[in-house]
Amino acid sequence: MAILDLRQRSGYLFLVVTLGQILLISAQVNTKSGVPVIEKVTFGIFSQVQLGLSHGFSGIRNVWTGYVGLRNLKVENDALKRDLASAQIAVQEQRALADRTRGLERLLELREQVTLKTVAANIIGGAATPDFRTLTIDRGTRDGIRTDMAVIAPAGVVGRLVVPSSRASKVQLLIDRNAAAGAIIERTRAQGVVVGSGDDRLRLEYVSEVADVVAGDVVVTSGIDGIYPKGFVIGRIEQVEKTGGSYKRITIKPAVDFTSLEEVLVVLAPTQRETGEGASE
Numbered sequence: 666m667a668i669l670d671l672r673q674r675s676g677y678l679f680l681v682v683t684l685g686q687i688l689l690i691s692a693q694v695n696t697k698s699g700v701p702v703i704e705k706v707t708f709g710i711f712s713q714v715q716l717g718l719s720h721g722f723s724g725i726r727n728v729w730t731g732y733v734g735l736r737n738l739k740v741e742n743d744a745l746k747r748d749l750a751s752a753q754i755a756v757q758e759q760r761a762l763a764d765r766t767r768g769l770e771r772l773l774e775l776r777e778q779v780t781l782k783t784v785a786a787n788i789i790g791g792a793a794t795p796d797f798r799t800l801t802i803d804r805g806t807r808d809g810i811r812t813d814m815a816v817i818a819p820a821g822v823v824g825r826l827v828v829p830s831s832r833a834s835k836v837q838l839l840i841d842r843n844a845a846a847g848a849i850i851e852r853t854r855a856q857g858v859v860v861g862s863g864d865d866r867l868r869l870e871y872v873s874e875v876a877d878v879v880a881g882d883v884v885v886t887s888g889i890d891g892i893y894p895k896g897f898v899i900g901r902i903e904q905v906e907k908t909g910g911s912y913k914r915i916t917i918k919p920a921v922d923f924t925s926l927e928e929v930l931v932v933l934a935p936t937q938r939e940t941g942e943g944a945s946e
Contacts, residue, residue, distance in 0.1 A: 781894055783817075783930040784808055789833065798841035798863065798923070799824075804931060805832045813892050815932040821898035821920030822846065822886060823929050834931075838923055839899070840867060847887035848899055853877040856887055859899055859917065867900055869915035876913070878905050884917055894932060 790801035804810050806829050816823040816836050824844060828835035837844050844861040848869060855876035857869045872878060882902040888895030898920045906914040 782933040784810075784933055786816075786834075786929050786931055788926050788929065796842070796863065798838040798844075798861065799827070800836050800838065800923075800926065802834050802836060802929060802931070803832070805830045805834050807831050809933050810834050810931060815893045815897075816929050817897055817932065818921050818926060818929050820922070821900065822893060823921055823923070823926065825892050826931065836929075839921075840865065840919060840923060845890070846893050846899065847889040848884050849887045850876070850878055850902070851883040851885050853882070856889075857915070859884065865919070865923070866903070867917040867919055869902070869917055872913050872915060874907070874913055878902065878913060878915060880905060 784804060786802035786804040788800055789803050792799040802816075810826060810829045812826055812829060814826045816825060822839055824836045824838040824841070826834050827837045838861070839846060839859070840861040840863070842861050842863040846859045847856070848859040849856050850869075850872075853876065855872055855878060857872040859867050859869055862868055869878075869884060880902050884899045884902060886893040886895055886897045886899060900917040900919040900921075902915055903918045904916040906916075
């Protein structure tokens with residue numbers, strides 16, 4: 666075993682001595698360009714190492730730069746999305762403001778046209794069931810509101826007040842099944858009674874079979890019911906059916922789109938019913 670160890674150490678020593686001699690000779694021997702062989706060899710080795718390290722660091726730097734660039738791009742993209750969302754909201758707000766302004770302008774024009782005393786009101790609620798076609802306004806008894814006052818809009822008749830409170834009131838729409846109003850066909854002055862059907866149409870009843878009534882005729886209030894002032898538009902006749910009796914079945918399309926109401930006018934002038942009651946007293 667000792668002899669084997671001695672041989673291994675001798676072999677290692679021989680290898681070191683041989684390598685030293687090679688290095689010494691390489692340091693003394695020059696290439697054709699005058700550069701020592703050992704310097705050329707070591708330069709080649711270290712240059713490959715440097716090249717590999719350079720490529721590695723370059724790749725890492727490119728990856729990091731791309732990552733930073735993507736992060737910056739994401740931040741800019743998120744900022745642009747927020748700006749776009751804010752702009753879209755601003756556009757919607759401006760459109761809503763413009764629509765409300767147009768609605769208020771039409772309401773103001775109607776108020777200036779009528780000679781009756783009125784008060785403007787905003788719609789703040791509607792009926793929860795189609796069986797009772799009502800809406801709620803933000804005006805009440807402290808504003809002079811009383812039962813059976815007429816409610817109108819720029820397009821025509823809306824309904825009447827049925828339940829007033831101090832700060833709000835319920836309005837029965839003309840299309841409610843229990844609603845009615847005296848009416849006149851504007852073209853021929855034929856009279857009848859408009860009643861609600863519960864949906865988006867009205868019926869004109871008690872019109873003589875011989876009366877001149879055709880589709881397209883405008884129907885207005887007659888004022889005989891003591892609630893609605895005379896001459897306000899109710900709607901336009903959509904269909905006329907002969908029933909064979911003394912009257913015709915007439916369907917009216919309301920002038921008012923009850924699904925898009927936002928503001929209305931309440932007629933504060935005393936109705937004929939109130940005036941009659943006051944005179945009797």
